[in-house]
Amino acid sequence: MSEGIYQINPIGIIRSDLVSRKAAPSQGSEGAPDAWLEVDPALVEGLEGMAVGSEIILITWLHRSQRDILKLHPRGDRGRPIMGVFSTRSPDRPNPLGLHRVTVLQISGNRLRVGPIEAIDGTPVVDIKPVLPQAVDS
Amino acid sequence: MSEGIYQINPIGIIRSDLVSRKAAPSQGSEGAPDAWLEVDPALVEGLEGMAVGSEIILITWLHRSQRDILKLHPRGDRGRPIMGVFSTRSPDRPNPLGLHRVTVLQISGNRLRVGPIEAIDGTPVVDIKPVLPQAVDS
Numbered sequence: 001m002s003e004g005i006y007q008i009n010p011i012g013i014i015r016s017d018l019v020s021r022k023a024a025p026s027q028g029s030e031g032a033p034d035a036w037l038e039v040d041p042a043l044v045e046g047l048e049g050m051a052v053g054s055e056i057i058l059i060t061w062l063h064r065s066q067r068d069i070l071k072l073h074p075r076g077d078r079g080r081p082i083m084g085v086f087s088t089r090s091p092d093r094p095n096p097l098g099l100h101r102v103t104v105l106q107i108s109g110n111r112l113r114v115g116p117i118e119a120i121d122g123t124p125v126v127d128i129k130p131v132l133p134q135a136v137d138s
Numbered sequence: 139m140s141e142g143i144y145q146i147n148p149i150g151i152i153r154s155d156l157v158s159r160k161a162a163p164s165q166g167s168e169g170a171p172d173a174w175l176e177v178d179p180a181l182v183e184g185l186e187g188m189a190v191g192s193e194i195i196l197i198t199w200l201h202r203s204q205r206d207i208l209k210l211h212p213r214g215d216r217g218r219p220i221m222g223v224f225s226t227r228s229p230d231r232p233n234p235l236g237l238h239r240v241t242v243l244q245i246s247g248n249r250l251r252v253g254p255i256e257a258i259d260g261t262p263v264v265d266i267k268p269v270l271p272q273a274v275d276s
Contacts (some may be wrong), residue, residue, distance in 0.1 A: 006201075006262070008144045009232065010142070010144075011232050015275075043208060045209055047222045047224055048209060050222065050224065050225050059237075070183040084184040084187050085184045086149075086267070087185070088267075093265065094265075099262065100236075124142070126144075126233045129227055130239060131227075132227065133218075
């Protein structure tokens with residue numbers, strides 16, 4: 001089935017006061033803090049056009065995740081029925097990618113202040129995309 | 139900056155009548171067809187809870203993309219000012235990940251009929267996530 005293995009190179013890293021998975025809320029909207037995204041200086045040209053106030057989507061590599069889990073209780077709540085990981089936003093999944101819709105609060109060279117975001121300190125960022133105006137693409 | 143290189147293994151593949159980048163619209167909402175997503179049979183447990191009518195987000199690996207481009211004319215339109223790739227949805231970007239919000243139209247074993255989707259035939263799929271009810275997470 002798999003037609004290859006692909007390599008992902010982080011384009012940046014999250015610098016946050018959140019330092020453990022346990023302390024992180026499940027979603028940014030659930031009381032998460034703001035954080036810095038430090039973009040690889042070699043890629044800073046890719047930020048051209050980024051503006052304070054923009055809404056963007058960060059795709060992260062949830063490096064503390066387990067990749068061999070296919071079913072689980074959503075949100076770790078044993079009161080909820082077991083579901084397939086692809087029907088949940090669990091960080092534990094075959095390719096541990098995280099999606100985070102955040103607002104750009106400040107831009108300083110290769111650093112973006114963004115938030116709110118539930119990703120913990122040291123989380124690699126692998127892509128940044130604009131939120132599109134059409135609801136279907138957000 | 140980069141704290142490692144990560145390996146992505148496709149979890150499935152798109153089977154579509156769209157066979158070239160040139161023929162594909164820029165976004166699913168721009169006249170794209172429906173397609174089949176064939177999930178790796180070894181991962182089919184991860185689909186539990188998926189329902190016809192659900193809105194999901196597919197993350198694809200845009201395998202025909204260039205990874206060394208940092209600035210470009212959005213939508214390949216030379217009339218638009220050059221922007222950094224992270225301010226665009228261009229498939230050409232350091233980690234060529236695509237985001238596609240689609241509806242589940244049919245489920246048949248390890249195959250999901252989804253659409254509309256602009257990804258071309260043979261595009262690897264690397265993750266599936268539910269759209270969350272909160273607008274901030276969609």
